[in-house]
Amino acid sequence: MGPFTPLILAGGLGTRLRPALADRPKVLALVNGRPFLSYLLDQQVDAGMREVVLCIGHLGELVVQAFGDAYRGMVVRYSKESKPLGTGGALRHALALVRSETILVMNGDSYCDIDLKSFIDWHIEKRFGASFVLAKVDDVGRYGSVGIDGDGRVLSFEEKSTNRGLGWINAGIYLFERATLSSMPEGGSISLEREVLPRLVKKGFYGCCCHGEFIDIGTPESYRLAGEFFGGARV
Numbered sequence: 001m002g003p004f005t006p007l008i009l010a011g012g013l014g015t016r017l018r019p020a021l022a023d024r025p026k027v028l029a030l031v032n033g034r035p036f037l038s039y040l041l042d043q044q045v046d047a048g049m050r051e052v053v054l055c056i057g058h059l060g061e062l063v064v065q066a067f068g069d070a071y072r073g074m075v076v077r078y079s080k081e082s083k084p085l086g087t088g089g090a091l092r093h094a095l096a097l098v099r100s101e102t103i104l105v106m107n108g109d110s111y112c113d114i115d116l117k118s119f120i121d122w123h124i125e126k127r128f129g130a131s132f133v134l135a136k137v138d139d140v141g142r143y144g145s146v147g148i149d150g151d152g153r154v155l156s157f158e159e160k161s162t163n164r165g166l167g168w169i170n171a172g173i174y175l176f177e178r179a180t181l182s183s184m185p186e187g188g189s190i191s192l193e194r195e196v197l198p199r200l201v202k203k204g205f206y207g208c209c210c211h212g213e214f215i216d217i218g219t220p221e222s223y224r225l226a227g228e229f230f231g232g233a234r235v
Helices: 036-046 060-067 086-097 115-124 178-182 190-203 220-229
Strands: 007-009 053-058 076-080 102-106 110-113 130-136 146-148 156-157 167-177 204-210 215-216
Touching: 007 036, 007 086, 036 053, 036 060, 036 076, 036 110, 036 115, 053 060, 053 086, 060 076, 076 086, 086 178, 086 190, 102 115, 102 178, 110 115, 110 167, 115 167, 115 204, 130 215, 146 167, 146 204, 156 190, 167 190, 167 204, 167 215, 215 220
Parallel strands: 007 053, 007 102, 053 076, 130 204
Antiparallel strands: 102 167, 110 215, 130 167, 146 156
């Protein structure tokens, strides 16, 4: 595996989580006494990553204070947005700090128990231009579901609450070739989920089905479950 510089989207406003977490950005929500973001960074260190770029915005200075310029030997860099750019805009803004041609992107408010190196190897072997991890959950209603064919090619994204029950969802872990991100205009607000991903479906976008556990901390209810998820008590 060649050199990779992952990007973590860590600038969300966390409006739904505000009642439980008013004084810090969502990625610094404490889970078993540790910032949630540290679990994602552990996952990257364990996969052999040597540097990471954190895309920060709202209360981003607190993230810098918490992690500084290194984590377990991994270099930590920061891409600060001066105005909200959306998930896609934040990635485009951070691209200047990334040297690799294939770019790993992770949402900072969710975690999927997957071997990142295996996902990267799968993506490279298949020579995909864009791919992401799919997690299986008991009820897709809160997240929106993803339809794929037998080869893993994405056929559709269903909106939240359209379907219910067991199914595959977007786990918030992506691999993009650099050209995909550099084609987005700079400086504007762009949504990765609403604007970029639907366009990729037409070009060939593939899902890697993961059977590891998934959690997000987007709501007070799901945040309370995070402690147990990582082997501790409820938050």
